Amino acid sequence: MAGAPLLLGVEDVRGGYGEVDILNGVSLFLRKGEIVTVAGTNGAGKSTLAKAVLGLLPRVSGRILFEGADLVGLSTEDRVGRGVGYVPQVANVFAALSVVENLQVVVGVKDQRRRIAELFEAFPLLAERRRARAGSLSGGERQQLAFARALMTSPRLIILDEPTAALSPAKVAEAFELIARLPSLNVSVLVVEQRARQCLAVSQRGYILDGGKVAIEGEAAMLLADERAAELYLGRTEKRHS
Numbered sequence: 001m002a003g004a005p006l007l008l009g010v011e012d013v014r015g016g017y018g019e020v021d022i023l024n025g026v027s028l029f030l031r032k033g034e035i036v037t038v039a040g041t042n043g044a045g046k047s048t049l050a051k052a053v054l055g056l057l058p059r060v061s062g063r064i065l066f067e068g069a070d071l072v073g074l075s076t077e078d079r080v081g082r083g084v085g086y087v088p089q090v091a092n093v094f095a096a097l098s099v100v101e102n103l104q105v106v107v108g109v110k111d112q113r114r115r116i117a118e119l120f121e122a123f124p125l126l127a128e129r130r131r132a133r134a135g136s137l138s139g140g141e142r143q144q145l146a147f148a149r150a151l152m153t154s155p156r157l158i159i160l161d162e163p164t165a166a167l168s169p170a171k172v173a174e175a176f177e178l179i180a181r182l183p184s185l186n187v188s189v190l191v192v193e194q195r196a197r198q199c200l201a202v203s204q205r206g207y208i209l210d211g212g213k214v215a216i217e218g219e220a221a222m223l224l225a226d227e228r229a230a231e232l233y234l235g236r237t238e239k240r241h242s
């Protein structure tokens, strides 16, 4: 992946919801084919950063380059049209609609039947449950549906906002396996996640935010081995006794 073209470049992004800046100059990048973790403590600005990239943050300065073009100032719809997808933390499927209907209602899809067939191939569980109401799915199945919905428009980048937050502990490992599989569907992944260790384990690189700024960044393996990252942000693993 090193050497792959740059897909996303966030450059000195500042901004917030009102007058107070929540993001205080965040810079990060993501190459084509990568999974990149954004971790950090509660309130560090992880979800706010995701919103800034999507055009959902009221006030933003700096540059957000996607495939070389600046997204700042564009509507969310335009960003999605350019190839940015999003899976929000909650309310990411329509409970009253069936699995297949949840995919059919996504707007802006070129060849809907073909895309649904491709996604059913990638998510066989969803194909099996195509007529089931989304509200009757398990947490893990519902998440697959939320991912499939976001993939309907064939985005080149998908942003996942705390994808494991609503899952039972037993389903968390499955969710990370699913995330690890996403690049095989020709999509790169920016994932905002509290479970930083598990998320870094399926990522190539990561950024740890603190107070709306990048505190530590680097290769995932390097961050997982970093004493300061462990001490301040990742939680210590059990010490092995010899």
Ligand SMILES: Nc1ncnc2c1ncn2[C@@H]1O[C@H](COP(=O)(O)OP(=O)(O)OP(=O)(O)O)[C@@H](O)[C@H]1O
Pocket: 017, 018, 022, 040, 041, 042, 043, 044, 045, 046, 047, 048, 049, 194
């Ligand atoms: N819609 C909003 N309006 C005003 N302030 C907000 C809004 N959403 C978040 N904030 C504030 O922005 C700051 C950063 O929140 P954000 O949700 O980005 O943090 P986070 O790193 O994603 O945290 P968590 O892991 O707890 O979700 C917090 O102080 C929060 O109170």
